Amino acid sequence: MVSSPPSATTPQNLSTELAECGWRTDIETHADGTTTFTKIPLTSEEFLHPKEDYRLPNSTFHDDVAGHAKDVLTRRYASDPTVGVYRDLLIEWDIEGQKDLCPDTFVVFGINNKDQNRSKFIIANERAYPAFVLEVVSPRYRKEDREKKVLEYARTQVPEYVIVDRRRQRGEFVDEVLGYRLVERIYQPITPDEEGRILCEMVGVLMSLQEGRLVIEDAETGERLLSSLDLEAANQELEVANQELEAAKESAEQQAAEMAALLERYRERFGELPKNGNG
Numbered sequence: 001m002v003s004s005p006p007s008a009t010t011p012q013n014l015s016t017e018l019a020e021c022g023w024r025t026d027i028e029t030h031a032d033g034t035t036t037f038t039k040i041p042l043t044s045e046e047f048l049h050p051k052e053d054y055r056l057p058n059s060t061f062h063d064d065v066a067g068h069a070k071d072v073l074t075r076r077y078a079s080d081p082t083v084g085v086y087r088d089l090l091i092e093w094d095i096e097g098q099k100d101l102c103p104d105t106f107v108v109f110g111i112n113n114k115d116q117n118r119s120k121f122i123i124a125n126e127r128a129y130p131a132f133v134l135e136v137v138s139p140r141y142r143k144e145d146r147e148k149k150v151l152e153y154a155r156t157q158v159p160e161y162v163i164v165d166r167r168r169q170r171g172e173f174v175d176e177v178l179g180y181r182l183v184e185r186i187y188q189p190i191t192p193d194e195e196g197r198i199l200c201e202m203v204g205v206l207m208s209l210q211e212g213r214l215v216i217e218d219a220e221t222g223e224r225l226l227s228s229l230d231l232e233a234a235n236q237e238l239e240v241a242n243q244e245l246e247a248a249k250e251s252a253e254q255q256a257a258e259m260a261a262l263l264e265r266y267r268e269r270f271g272e273l274p275k276n277g278n279g
Contacts, residue, residue: 017041020140022050022057047141048148049099052090052119056102062136065164065214066104069134071227072216073107073203084111086121091130093156094123101152107132107203132202133158137165150180154187160202161187166212175209 021041029035042054050056070087077083085107090100100120108121110128123129133153137145146163153161163178179190179198190198197206199219206217216225 014039019059020057020138022047022055022138024051024054044141044144047138048101048144048152050090050102051100056088057138057140059138061166061212062104062138065136065209066134068214068227069105069216071229072225073105075228076203076205076225077107081114082110082112084108084114086118089118090120092120092122092124095156098152098156101149101156103130103133104136105134106130106158129156130158132160132162132200134162134164137163137167139167142167146178150187154180154182157182157185160190160200162198162200162207164207164209164214166209173212175212177207177209179207 018039018041023039023041024046026038026040027035028038042050042056046054047056066087070085074085077085085105086103087105088102089106090102091106092100107130108126108128109131111126121130135145135149142165146165149163150161159182161180163176165174165176165178167174167176177192177196177198179192179200180187181190181201182188192198192208193206195208197208197215197217199206201219204219205225206219206222208215217223218225
């Protein structure tokens with residue numbers, strides 16, 4: 001039996017693998033002084049516990065969801081100097097044996113120097129812990145996001161962990177938001193309501209995934225919380241509506257002026273209009 005030769009790795013295949021897996025850069029200096037930089041796909045362990053120079057996998061869906069959560073929660077706590085909202089920032093724990101984690105979005109209460117530049121969130125320095133973590137599932141690492149990280153965040157005692165997942169199943173997209181909450185130091189699943197929304201008690205919102213878009217609502221009022229892009233779009237729609245209203249007003253005023261001029265010409269030629277009921 002003759003075995004087929006292994007398929008060659010093409011630049012396109014490698015590019016796809018790097019995009020799906022993320023990568024780290026291997027730097028090699030040669031005897032002649034030249035240096036080569038090689039992108040190496042991340043392993044499962046490297047994805048779970050990345051370093052600062054690792055490039056984690058991303059997609060437009062991943063970026064939209066994580067960015068939307070970061071924007072909305074940042075706006076929600078904009079006036080509170082003790083609440084920090086972060087995205088793609090490494091967390092260095094003060095738990096022996098616990099390696100760094102890099103949530104897509106997380107919220108911390110009780111911090112100092114909210115606006116200072118951070119390349120890493122070091123628990124021992126901050127003396128504050130993440131209260132809420134959101135991860136968007138990377139298709140290549142679905143097990144890591146949906147199972148292994150649950151154990152990691154439970155170990156670090158993060159009060160709430162929310163997972164946003166979109167996958168194809170039998171040719172159709174399945175949208176899902178999962179949640180876990182600490183109950184007596186053990187993670188318990190958060191049961192979604194009839195509309196598929198997860199109650200995130202730590203940040204006071206309801207989260208759901210609707211047609212591939214993360215929807216965040218105030219848990220008390222039910223009001224949909226808007227991001228900066230949402231507000232910009234709403235302002236643009238309002239501006240267009242105001243312009244249309246102004247144009248309609250100008251048109252009505254012009255028509256009224258034309259009718260008044262026509263009436264004046266009639267009076268000059270025929271006199272006053274007959275009153276109702278007169279011949």
